[in-house]
Amino acid sequence: MKTLLITRPLPEEVVEAARAAYAVTVREDTSNLSRNEMLAALAGYDAVLCTLGDRFDAETFKTPPRARMLANFGVGYNHIDVTAAAEHGVIVTNTPGAVTDATADIAVTLILMTARRAGEGERLLRAGKWEGWHPTQLLGTHVSGKRLGIIGMGRIGQAIAHRCHHGFGMEVLFHNRSPKDHPFARQAEMDEVLAADFVVIAVPASPATKHLIGAAELAKMTGILINIARGDIVDEAALVTALQNGLKGAGLDVYEREPEVSPELLTMENVTLLPHLGTAALDVRTQMGLMAVDNLLAFAKGEEPPNRV
Numbered sequence: 173m174k175t176l177l178i179t180r181p182l183p184e185e186v187v188e189a190a191r192a193a194y195a196v197t198v199r200e201d202t203s204n205l206s207r208n209e210m211l212a213a214l215a216g217y218d219a220v221l222c223t224l225g226d227r228f229d230a231e232t233f234k235t236p237p238r239a240r241m242l243a244n245f246g247v248g249y250n251h252i253d254v255t256a257a258a259e260h261g262v263i264v265t266n267t268p269g270a271v272t273d274a275t276a277d278i279a280v281t282l283i284l285m286t287a288r289r290a291g292e293g294e295r296l297l298r299a300g301k302w303e304g305w306h307p308t309q310l311l312g313t314h315v316s317g318k319r320l321g322i323i324g325m326g327r328i329g330q331a332i333a334h335r336c337h338h339g340f341g342m343e344v345l346f347h348n349r350s351p352k353d354h355p356f357a358r359q360a361e362m363d364e365v366l367a368a369d370f371v372v373i374a375v376p377a378s379p380a381t382k383h384l385i386g387a388a389e390l391a392k393m394t395g396i397l398i399n400i401a402r403g404d405i406v407d408e409a410a411l412v413t414a415l416q417n418g419l420k421g422a423g424l425d426v427y428e429r430e431p432e433v434s435p436e437l438l439t440m441e442n443v444t445l446l447p448h449l450g451t452a453a454l455d456v457r458t459q460m461g462l463m464a465v466d467n468l469l470a471f472a473k474g475e476e477p478p479n480r481v
Contacts, residue, residue, distance in 0.1 A: 186461030250377035276331035282423030321368030324375030377402030
């Protein structure tokens with residue numbers, strides 16, 4: 173029987189499904205794999221079910237690996253050097269589709285929390301500083317009917333557009349690397365999208381999208397920036413500067429150097445900060461795990477995995 177290392181605790185249903193074809197070892201530590209742990213995983217197992225933070229870069233593949241598959245738990249796989257993996261005969265898969273609705277929901281959560289100053293209000297109340305309702309307390313930004321700009325119109329971008337247009341009557345613009353027809357959203361140049369009241373980043377992370385939103389792009393914004401994609405798509409230092417110099421606000425679920433967050437962001441009341449909650453629902457995480465296992469089961473049978481990247 174093939175051997176499998178699961179690098180984080182996962183729902184038991186997922187682990188049991190993997191045991192149908194593998195002798196499974198579950199690493200109980202919730203931290204990222206160290207370099208030595210990654211090397212040991214590649215040398216000691218036939219397959220590895222890994223996730224965000226397990227940085228399998230080119231260096232980790234230099235010693236010829238025993239492992240022939242990395243099944244990534246998540247849709248984003250920028251933490252894996254797919255080219256280096258392929259050069260050493262290692263298949264890489266991901267879990268697209270399972271994350272779409274949950275991630276879109278978090279985008280809407282961040283829009284509402286940041287626009288309506290919900291985090292600031294909760295902090296005020298919990299600190300015992302709320303003195304009661306009055307007409308000018310914590311006046312925020314009305315969301316309904318505003319203009320939404322989406323950068324990246326894949327599955328998640330479209331799900332966000334659907335929620336915001338049909339739920340809040342928002343006009344939706346989007347920027348995408350290739351032309352795309354959409355029944356109610358209009359494709360536009362980046363500058364017009366950046367000028368929207370709310371700008372949501374929904375592009376995949378890749379070398380081409382690293383710091384896609386930097387100082388020049390942020391200077392064209394006056395509204396609220398939402399990032400539910402990957403942290404390094406935004407130049408975090410430039411974001412801090414923009415927030416200090418006129419950008420209305422930001423809602424972030426991801427960070428450039430997770431779990432580290434720029435100290436300045438922690439002190440800003442116009443910023444909503446979530447600890448990467450995008451898919452943090454039991455049924456969603458179970459679905460993601462089962463999709464990763466489907467890839468692993470296909471590999472064990474010598475079949476093409478359904479979600480090879």
